[in-house]
Amino acid sequence: MSALVPRQFYAGPPDEVARRLLGKLLVRRYEGQRLVGRIVEIEAYCGADDPAAHAFAGQTPRNAVLFGPPGFAYVYFIYGMHFCLNISCERVGQAGSVLLRALEPVDGLAKMASLRSLPRDANPRLLTSGPGRLCQALGITRESHNGIDLTNRRSGMHVEDDGFAAGGIQALPRVGIRHAADRPLRFVIAGNPFVSR
Numbered sequence: 001m002s003a004l005v006p007r008q009f010y011a012g013p014p015d016e017v018a019r020r021l022l023g024k025l026l027v028r029r030y031e032g033q034r035l036v037g038r039i040v041e042i043e044a045y046c047g048a049d050d051p052a053a054h055a056f057a058g059q060t061p062r063n064a065v066l067f068g069p070p071g072f073a074y075v076y077f078i079y080g081m082h083f084c085l086n087i088s089c090e091r092v093g094q095a096g097s098v099l100l101r102a103l104e105p106v107d108g109l110a111k112m113a114s115l116r117s118l119p120r121d122a123n124p125r126l127l128t129s130g131p132g133r134l135c136q137a138l139g140i141t142r143e144s145h146n147g148i149d150l151t152n153r154r155s156g157m158h159v160e161d162d163g164f165a166a167g168g169i170q171a172l173p174r175v176g177i178r179h180a181a182d183r184p185l186r187f188v189i190a191g192n193p194f195v196s197r
Contacts, residue, residue, distance in 0.1 A: 002160035007151045010070035014044035014089045014096040018187045021087075021159070023166035026103060028138040028157045033111055035138050037103025037128050038164065040192040043174045044185040045086070047095035051179035055095030066095040071151040075135070075142040082132030085140050087150055087159075101186070103128035104194040105137075112137035130196040 005024060010017055021039050028035045045053035047066070054076065055066045065074040066088055074086040074097055090096035105112060105124045113122045116137050128134045135141070140157070148155045168190035173182055175196075188195045 002162040004151065004153060005071075005159040005161055007069065007071040010087060010089050010151075011091055012089065014046050014098050015185055015187075017087075017089045017096075018042045018044040018098045018185070019169055021098060022169055022187060022189055023164040025106065025160040025162055025164075026100065026138070026157070027160055028140070030108070030111060030115075030139050033108055035108035035112055036106040037134070037138070038106055039100060039102075039159075040104050041100075041102035041186070041188045041195045043099040043101055044187070045097045045099065046185070047090065047097075053095070053097070055097070059095070063095070065147050066097050067093060071149065073145050073148045073150055073157065075140060075146040077142055078132070083135035083141055084131040085135055085145070099131060100134060101131050102188075102194050102196045103134055104192060115139050125194055129194050 021042055024039050026037050026039060047053050047055045054063045059067045065072050069092055070088050072088045074088055075083055078084055086097040086099045088097050105127050109124060110120045112127045113120050116127060127137045150158050166189050170188050170190045171184040172186045173184055174186045
């Protein structure tokens, strides 16, 4: 039986939270079905000290979730086509977050493929490898999921710990950003084939 990851787990610096989240399970209830993926790639964004963070310029109605309690979903739309899922970190009033970049699909693969408009037997690597694919495969949108409590099983989406040990962790530069791109704040499970390219 997997344990729900509690709020205090997220109440620390984003780089530490990111490392601890590797290997945990993201669980989404979708039309009565469990869609589950193991977190294998994640990026840390350090709020006011990080020019690449959405919270860098201060609190706005759009990014308010990042300044609230830890353990809440912050979902944004990028390039006019993809949603991205973040989890708020740090204490209330101090912004920080982690961006989920890739999952290893565990349960509900046929539904994930359907949501991605792929055949039922599509290569699992095509389902949740990359932040946009991940959100599409789990049916995550800003309208439905921004601000939900990921520490509550009744919220429709949460994170579980099944005791999996992530093993070797690599710290790499973040990708797809212009500012502070050289900071080694992208964390991956070394050698995992579901890490995005």
